[in-house]
Amino acid sequence: MIRTDDQLRFALRAMLRQRFRTIMQLIAMSIGVLAVVLLTGLGEGGRQYVLGEFSSLGKDVLIMLPGRKETSGGMPPLSGEGTRDITLQDAQSLLRLPEVERVAPLIVGNSEISRGSLSRESLVLGTNQAFFDIRQMKLARGQALPLLPLDQPSPVCVIGDTLRKELFAAESPLGQWLGVDAYRCRVIGVLEDTGTGLGMNMSDALILPVASAMQIFNTQGMFRVMIDVRAAQGVARITNDIEQLMTERRNGLLDVTIVTPDSIMRAFDNVLSIMTFAIAGIGAISLFVAGVLIMNMTLITVSQRTAEIGLLKALGAASHEVRSLFILEAVMMSLLGGGLGLSLAQLCLWGARLRFPDIPFAAPLWASAAALGIAMLCGLLFSWIPANRAASQAPVLALQHQNGK
Amino acid sequence: MSDALIRVNGVNKTFLLGNEPVHALNNIQLQIQSGEYLSVMGPSGSGKSTLLNMLGLLDVPDNGEYWLAGADTVPMDEEQRALYRRQQIGFVFQSYHLIPRLSAAENIELPLILAGIAPAERKKRLQPIIEKLGLDSRAGHLPNQLSGGQRQRVAIGRAIIMKPHLLLADEPTGNLDSSSGAEVVALLEELNNEGITLVVVTHDADLGQRAKRRIRMVDGVIVQDEKNAGANA
Numbered sequence: 001m002i003r004t005d006d007q008l009r010f011a012l013r014a015m016l017r018q019r020f021r022t023i024m025q026l027i028a029m030s031i032g033v034l035a036v037v038l039l040t041g042l043g044e045g046g047r048q049y050v051l052g053e054f055s056s057l058g059k060d061v062l063i064m065l066p067g068r069k070e071t072s073g074g075m076p077p078l079s080g081e082g083t084r085d086i087t088l089q090d091a092q093s094l095l096r097l098p099e100v101e102r103v104a105p106l107i108v109g110n111s112e113i114s115r116g117s118l119s120r121e122s123l124v125l126g127t128n129q130a131f132f133d134i135r136q137m138k139l140a141r142g143q144a145l146p147l148l149p150l151d152q153p154s155p156v157c158v159i160g161d162t163l164r165k166e167l168f169a170a171e172s173p174l175g176q177w178l179g180v181d182a183y184r185c186r187v188i189g190v191l192e193d194t195g196t197g198l199g200m201n202m203s204d205a206l207i208l209p210v211a212s213a214m215q216i217f218n219t220q221g222m223f224r225v226m227i228d229v230r231a232a233q234g235v236a237r238i239t240n241d242i243e244q245l246m247t248e249r250r251n252g253l254l255d256v257t258i259v260t261p262d263s264i265m266r267a268f269d270n271v272l273s274i275m276t277f278a279i280a281g282i283g284a285i286s287l288f289v290a291g292v293l294i295m296n297m298t299l300i301t302v303s304q305r306t307a308e309i310g311l312l313k314a315l316g317a318a319s320h321e322v323r324s325l326f327i328l329e330a331v332m333m334s335l336l337g338g339g340l341g342l343s344l345a346q347l348c349l350w351g352a353r354l355r356f357p358d359i360p361f362a363a364p365l366w367a368s369a370a371a372l373g374i375a376m377l378c379g380l381l382f383s384w385i386p387a388n389r390a391a392s393q394a395p396v397l398a399l400q401h402q403n404g405k
Numbered sequence: 406m407s408d409a410l411i412r413v414n415g416v417n418k419t420f421l422l423g424n425e426p427v428h429a430l431n432n433i434q435l436q437i438q439s440g441e442y443l444s445v446m447g448p449s450g451s452g453k454s455t456l457l458n459m460l461g462l463l464d465v466p467d468n469g470e471y472w473l474a475g476a477d478t479v480p481m482d483e484e485q486r487a488l489y490r491r492q493q494i495g496f497v498f499q500s501y502h503l504i505p506r507l508s509a510a511e512n513i514e515l516p517l518i519l520a521g522i523a524p525a526e527r528k529k530r531l532q533p534i535i536e537k538l539g540l541d542s543r544a545g546h547l548p549n550q551l552s553g554g555q556r557q558r559v560a561i562g563r564a565i566i567m568k569p570h571l572l573l574a575d576e577p578t579g580n581l582d583s584s585s586g587a588e589v590v591a592l593l594e595e596l597n598n599e600g601i602t603l604v605v606v607t608h609d610a611d612l613g614q615r616a617k618r619r620i621r622m623v624d625g626v627i628v629q630d631e632k633n634a635g636a637n638a
Contacts, residue, residue, distance in 0.1 A: 001521045010518070017506035311502045314463055315563070316491020318484045335493045396463040397491075399502065 002321055011329035016397030018301075022333070025297045029337025029375050030344060032290020035285035036371035037345035042352070047272040051265065052360070061134055062239060063259045064225040064246075085221025088150050088210065093249060094227060099238045102228040104131035105150065107213040113206055114179040115167045122163055123205040124180060125215020134226050142189030145209055150173045153211035155185040160203035161193040171377075177388075179208065182335065183216050235260050265393030267392040280367060289369060291303055291378040294337075298379060302326065302386040309390040310398025319391040326387035327380065334379035338372045410471075410570055410594065410602055411460065413438040416469030416624075418455055429455040430466065431625035437604070438568065442597045444616035445606045452625040458604045461494050462486045462572045472572060478498060489518055493600075495564030497578035497593075501556045503548040503563075508557075510535060510544040513562040520567065530566060538562050540593070554585025561592055565601070572596060574605045578612060 002010075007113050017023045066086045091105040105127035114237050125131075132144040140161065148154055157178065166171050173187045185208055193203055214220065229238045239258050247254045305326075312322050345363060352361045407506055418430035419531060429452040437443060445453045458464040459471065465486075468581055473476050474493055478486060496502075503512045506602035513534060517527045535544050538558045564572055574593060578586035590612060598604040607613050 004519050006518045006521075013506060013511075046536050048567075052509055075413070095583070307502065308504055312463070312515075312519065313487060314490060314496055314502075315516045315519055316489075316567075318487045321519070393462055396458045399463070399498075 001324070002317070006327060007328055010325060011332055014329050015333065021297075021301050023378075025294065025301070025333055026337045026340060028080075028290060028297050029334060029379060030341030032287050033338050033341025033371040033375050034345045034348075035286035035290065036280075037342060037368050038348050039279050039283040040276065040287070040367035041291075041345065041349045041361050041363035043276045044364050044367075045349075045352070046304075047269075047276055048362075049359040050272060055370040059355075060229050062227040062229060062235070064227060064242065065223075065257050065259065066221060066255070068257055070362050083218075084250065086225060086256060087220055089220070090246065090249060091222060091225045092150055092232075093245065094180065094225070094242065096147055096234045097238075097245060099229050099241060100133065100227055101230055102130040102201070104128055104134050104226040104228075105210050105222045106131065106226060107210055107217060107219065107222040107324060109213070109217045109224045111181045111206075111216060112179075113163070113167070113275065115176070118167055119179075120163070120166055123201075124213060124216065125205050125207045126210040127207060129211055130228065131207075131226065134228050135202075138192040140190045140192040141172075142187070144189055146188075150208055151211050154207070154209045155183075155212065156188045157185040157208040158191060158205050159207070160191045160201075161186055161206045162201075162203040163206060164190050177208070180208070181216055185212065203274065254313060275299060275365040276364075283367065283371070287374050294375065294378040295382040296381040298330065299386055302383050302390070306386070306390040306398050307400075309387065309395070310395045310400075313391070313395035314399060322391045323387055325386070326383055330379050330383035331376075334376040337379070338375045341375070342368060342372065407435045410439040410441075410474060412470070412472040413460075414470040414472070416459065416471060417451075417500050418459065418464070418466050418468040420455075424487045428452075428625045430453065430459065433469070433625075434625060435620075435627065437602060439601050439602055440597070441618055442594070442603045442616050443605070443618045443620060444613040445526055445604065445620045445622060445624035446608070446610070446613040451607045451622040453622045455625075456622065457573050457575050457604065460571070460604060461496055462490050465494075491516065491567060493570050495561075495567065495569040495572045497557070497564050497572065497574040497577045499579040501548070501553075501560045501580075503550050503556055503559060508545050508547055509540055509551065509559045509562075512548070512559050516567045534562050534566055551607075552585065553581050553586055557581060557589050558592065559584070561589070561596075565596060569601070569602070574603070574611060576607055576609075577605065578609060586612075602613070 031081065064086065068339045080274050086105075088105060088376075091103050094100050094103050109124050110121055111127075113122045113124075114120075127145070128150060129145045131137075132139075139158070142158070145158060146154065146156065155181070159167075159173065159178075167173070167178070168176070173190060176187050177184055178187060189381050191202055191205075191207075212220075224251070227242065229235070239260065242258055243254055243256075248257050309322050309326075313319065317325075345368075349361045349363060353359070406632070413433050413435040416430055416433045417428070420429055427450070431452075431485045433456065445456060447453045455464065459466055462473070466479060468477065478489060480488070492564065505516070510531060514527055516529055517530060522530075535541060538561065540555065540558060540562070541554055543551060548559070551559065557580075572593070577589055577593065581589060593605070594615070595604055605612065605616060613619055618632045619628070620627055
């Protein structure tokens with residue numbers, strides 16, 4: 001019986017002293033694993049990024065909008081009474097529900113914002129202090145909107161970073177007056193430049209108290225009401241409570257829609273999962289190609305060594321010993337190639353994370369495991385089959401192999 | 406009779422060459438005593454290599470008995486035959502059959518490794534053999550850095566490192582020029598003088614004549630079996 005350390009040394013020597021063959025096989029193996037892990041990693045990173053964008057909204061935030069959007073399909077009602085506004089009082093009343101922690105009413109419009117001779121058409125948001133918390137907005141300078149009763153206007157505003165650059169350039173904006181159409185307000189804060197969130201570019205916006213915005217746009221109706229709830233109760237139940245309250249306030253007719261970010265997220269998650277699977281499919285194909293490559297490589301090398309198998313048997317090695325020698329070599333080769341591919345993939349993903357810090361590129365575990373598993377399987381199977389065949393022959397046949405070819 | 410190393414009794418072996426059955430061994434009767442020096446000659450296809458492979462347990466006869474060192478090897482399974490090959494038999498091939506990635510010393514050491522002998526013991530056995538073969542300065546070289554004669558000496562070293570009773574050589578000088586061929590023959594005969602049983606298959610009449618006992622095969626049949634008492638002439 002061959003000693004284990006001798007088996008290892010024999011296999012290692014076979015790998016080290018036939019460098020070209022070993023390198024080719026390692027390349028085949030590692031590229032297969034690399035392709036799968038890298039592709040799924042990129043796909044998964046994109047998916048996680050989009051999911052993260054949604055959860056920046058806050059998981060426990062419900063959005064109430066005017067009108068009833070039926071989800072049962074069919075056309076939205078075009079005729080009939082127009083939707084009634086959601087008033088400030090409606091928003092205020094929600095706070096009576098024990099599950100509701102905060103509400104942020106939201107009015108959105110476009111206005112001309114002016115400072116001296118400079119002016120610019122820009123997004124104007126009317127809301128309250130809670131909005132800053134719910135959207136997790138950070139301030140670069142100054143402060144957020146003050147805590148005011150919802151119906152009290154106040155001539156203060158917070159502006160986005162792009163707006164600041166355009167209107168103030170290098171000057172300090174804090175304490176300066178801006179015109180919003182005919183309304184005037186003083187800048188008390190500047191938002192941090194965080195880019196877009198959910199399609200709304202806050203760096204271009206001016207934010208002021210909701211009551212002030214109602215004056216500017218001359219409206220009673222809210223565009224949206226964001227509701228921060230204590231989710232422990234279960235979002236479905238809270239949604240139900242809110243709908244009940246609104247039905248009561250509106251004489252028995254429910255004409256608001258409550259959207260949970262969860263449901264949006266779920267819809268997107270489906271799409272993104274399909275995307276990930278598609279990418280995994282691409283990975284699987286590349287794995288298959290790599291598998292064929294590995295198969296050919298091992299088939300060729302093992303059949304080249306049929307004479308060696310014959311010789312080992314002539315020298316008195318038992319068939320199972322010869323087989324285990326070749327399988328050990330294949331295992332080492334597969335482990336090394338697979339490990340190499342995995343590390344290369346991790347390196348690439350790490351580079352991608354450095355380049356795009358916002359996107360969490362990382363390969364899912366199942367992809368790495370499947371890639372490694374299939375690479376190992378291919379390497380093992382296709383060295384086992386020919387080695388086994390050669391080992392079961394009469395030694396004289398295997399020996400003649402070299403003379404024949 | 407009882408102390409014969411090899412006793413072959415009524416052995417047949419048939420190959421299919423295309424659709425033609427070829428009777429490579431036809432009812433062979435043969436006894437070889439321990440320590441004999443025997444050459445097998447004959448035209449191509451006469452079955453002499455088949456006989457050698459069968460004697461070396463590389464091939465199995467279709468029927469008959471083959472007693473080696475007191476045991477009938479025909480009913481044995483492949484694993485038992487492997488054990489016999491390891492312990493009783495050394496092979497020298499025409500084309501050396503060295504493993505190209507292993508050095509001369511490692512090639513010679515290979516049977517010891519396959520037998521599971523500890524490294525320290527292997528070293529002890531390896532050194533005298535390398536000296537005997539005159540391969541001291543070449544022990545670390547790979548086969549493709551060696552001359553044909555040196556390669557064949559490495560192969561002989563590998564064949565005798567397990568101290569077998571039987572050394573089988575198939576055209577050992579077939580790929581060598583005459584001077585390195587003579588060296589190899591001298592080495593084989595020296596081993597025979599030390600007691601090993603030597604069977605040489607060859608085309609080369611001069612080499613064949615050197616053996617003390619000469620067998621001639623034609624069409625799978627032993628047609629001539631002559632001994633001369635005279636030493637190597």
